Amino acid sequence: MTRTLADPAHRQTLKEFYHRTLLQDVMPFWMQHGMDREHDGIITSLDRDGSILDTDKSIWFQGRAAWMLSTLYNTVEKRRDWIDAAGSCLAFLEKHGYSTDGKLFFTVTREGRPLRMRRYVFSEAFAAIAHAAYAKATGDESYAERAKRDFATYLKYSFEKGMMLPKIEPNTRPTMGIGALMIGIATAQELRVNLGDIKISGHSCSEWADRFILEIQQFFFKPDLGALMEVVAPDGAIMDHFDGRTLNPGHALECAWFILHEGRWRGEKSYIRLGLQILDCMWRRGWDPEHGGIFYFRDVFDKPVQEYWHDMKFWWPHNEAVIATHLAWQITGDQKYAQWHQQVHDWSFAHFPDPEHGEWFGYLHRDGSPSVRLKGNMWKGPFHLPRMLWYCDQLLQSTES
Numbered sequence: 001m002t003r004t005l006a007d008p009a010h011r012q013t014l015k016e017f018y019h020r021t022l023l024q025d026v027m028p029f030w031m032q033h034g035m036d037r038e039h040d041g042i043i044t045s046l047d048r049d050g051s052i053l054d055t056d057k058s059i060w061f062q063g064r065a066a067w068m069l070s071t072l073y074n075t076v077e078k079r080r081d082w083i084d085a086a087g088s089c090l091a092f093l094e095k096h097g098y099s100t101d102g103k104l105f106f107t108v109t110r111e112g113r114p115l116r117m118r119r120y121v122f123s124e125a126f127a128a129i130a131h132a133a134y135a136k137a138t139g140d141e142s143y144a145e146r147a148k149r150d151f152a153t154y155l156k157y158s159f160e161k162g163m164m165l166p167k168i169e170p171n172t173r174p175t176m177g178i179g180a181l182m183i184g185i186a187t188a189q190e191l192r193v194n195l196g197d198i199k200i201s202g203h204s205c206s207e208w209a210d211r212f213i214l215e216i217q218q219f220f221f222k223p224d225l226g227a228l229m230e231v232v233a234p235d236g237a238i239m240d241h242f243d244g245r246t247l248n249p250g251h252a253l254e255c256a257w258f259i260l261h262e263g264r265w266r267g268e269k270s271y272i273r274l275g276l277q278i279l280d281c282m283w284r285r286g287w288d289p290e291h292g293g294i295f296y297f298r299d300v301f302d303k304p305v306q307e308y309w310h311d312m313k314f315w316w317p318h319n320e321a322v323i324a325t326h327l328a329w330q331i332t333g334d335q336k337y338a339q340w341h342q343q344v345h346d347w348s349f350a351h352f353p354d355p356e357h358g359e360w361f362g363y364l365h366r367d368g369s370p371s372v373r374l375k376g377n378m379w380k381g382p383f384h385l386p387r388m389l390w391y392c393d394q395l396l397q398s399t400e401s
Helices: 008-033 059-075 080-096 122-138 141-159 179-195 205-220 249-266 269-286 315-332 335-351 384-400
Strands: 114-116
Touching: 008 080, 008 384, 059 080, 059 122, 059 384, 080 122, 122 141, 122 179, 141 179, 179 205, 179 249, 205 249, 205 269, 249 269, 249 315, 269 315, 315 335, 315 384
Parallel strands: none
Antiparallel strands: none
């Protein structure tokens, strides 16, 4: 019989496993191969063995890596190499990341010359959480102010009318996306844990989280269809087009655990119910019953999906599924979630890790075989995987305390 989180001895085994994988495998890979000791910051486009594939730098990964390193310093061990590396990422970010309008670039050269500016402001959200965690680690109030500045920029460009260029002509087909709401929840949560429930742009972090969760519930969650939508019409209606029908199970499971985390933090049962509902329906939508693992895209009406990678297995949805099922079990004690957690844990660690060079491959075919051998690019780096290992380790510590 498979052992699960419900077994105290297995919980201890998992805790040791997550802790060891984080500190002896994943973070050493990035500290050894990714840190740019000449120009500051981190390079994430790495081959299987850690050799550099591309020297261009992802700006959102300067924030993501700095947050991860600062968070480890704050919660695991006050290691000088971690906080120095976080400071290096933030120094590069501050010097080279910002455009004249306060927005952050998406990619720059190794030396910091701008390459690409995206319409989205997710880089600003990651810069905000990095500055907040670094402020807590160092006690330097200037970084807290930078965190507030970055979150205010994120809020401005994400939610003030006319600030973000539309992806689709709004006079022809007005749409709303879930991404900014989701990342808004996580950003508010991280600022709150590191800086307190401060006010930014007129509202506290908790008030922002409330707004984002309630809008997700009102407009994007369709309990009658058993789905969390990615894109909807302004009134929440489903748009019967490729983009309007597309589901992203990994994204939805990430959203579920953000909401569960908020419900647990504040003792808000309605948020816990919502998070569990999203988890339940999107697990059923996302799990591949034939080969195992989480599908990347599904169609809400089970029609064909236009993206050719729809049935591939990416690393990050599995990271989010491990967290979501683990947190759901800890909140509810329901054996179903313990079984789901072990199911996705076992599949992930049977297929993604590289036993020779460490870390995870990021992109697998449907059957679990690697599609490409790289360990990082502009989207994959030291964030989703180490965050999963760290978060689950923290959950298991709280379970045993």
